[in-house]
Amino acid sequence: MFKLNKTLAKDTFEICDLKLCKVLLMNDQNYPWLILVPRIKDITDLHHIPMADQADLMNEISKVSHALEKVTSPKKLNVAALGNIVSQLHIHIIARFENDAAWPAPVWGKTPAVLYSSDMSNELVKNLKVELN
Amino acid sequence: MFKLNKTLAKDTFEICDLKLCKVLLMNDQNYPWLILVPRIKDITDLHHIPMADQADLMNEISKVSHALEKVTSPKKLNVAALGNIVSQLHIHIIARFENDAAWPAPVWGKTPAVLYSSDMSNELVKNLKVELN
Numbered sequence A, B: 001m002f003k004l005n006k007t008l009a010k011d012t013f014e015i016c017d018l019k020l021c022k023v024l025l026m027n028d029q030n031y032p033w034l035i036l037v038p039r040i041k042d043i044t045d046l047h048h049i050p051m052a053d054q055a056d057l058m059n060e061i062s063k064v065s066h067a068l069e070k071v072t073s074p075k076k077l078n079v080a081a082l083g084n085i086v087s088q089l090h091i092h093i094i095a096r097f098e099n100d101a102a103w104p105a106p107v108w109g110k111t112p113a114v115l116y117s118s119d120m121s122n123e124l125v126k127n128l129k130v131e132l133n
Helices: A006-010 A051-072 A118-132 B006-010 B051-072 B118-132
Strands: A012-017 A021-026 A033-038 A076-081 A091-096 B012-017 B021-026 B033-038 B076-081 B091-096
Touching (some): A021 A118, A033 A051, A051 A091, B006 B012, B021 B051, B021 B118, B051 B091, B051 B118
Antiparallel strands (some): B012 B021
16 A cells, blocks of 8 residues: 655645645745655656556656746746655655855755744645645 | 657667657767657657557566666666657666766756767667667
8 A cells, every 4th residue: 555755745835646646845935845746656767657557657747846936936946756765755845045055056955944833834735636626 | 640750869879769759869878868759749748648558668668677677787767758859759768776867956057968989879879779679
């Protein structure tokens, strides 16, 4: 059975479950940063997604990207499946701004996370839920 | 009309054209590193891919990933659409190894590129073409 990786669970807030993926908000106010986790057991790499789930994954990446864009109006989005440290397949969708803490570099390893206050994370989760429902 | 970005052209070797994407080999022997460029004019972000092309893109990411895995036998693959500097939409597919120059960090900005000799790049391009045809 699928079980969310403990590090992903610890570092994020749950937004919702789509048909294939769990949608999470990374607890880092440096960047509006969502994570999609396909609810498939023991999968680590994007190209190991079963053929039957590929269309759903692409749809959900697109849907979540549009929601994040609507809510945060970024310069652009960065989308990535890395997983060198946390091996459970997860797809980062990150809203990037020309004045953010890492621009124009990728966000990983650039600067320590700045945690949200509960008011801030609740507000963002609420707004994203509205767009995703 | 679609035209390949000059920086992408300069930094890579052409492997082949699939139905939607141009497939390129990054000129950096630190990592076996492919780049897919959808031949669509003026597109910068993954979620702006037309619905009609989404299935082709996902198929080609999967096909190219399997080819790269077959030819290089990596620990895992990293897949990413970033484009903060080169805005033309391009998808990185990078073979990662536990003893590579950046492991376990993402590859960007970690270490200067080490260029291939022509023998090395020709051999890799040839082997990848075999897998992709």
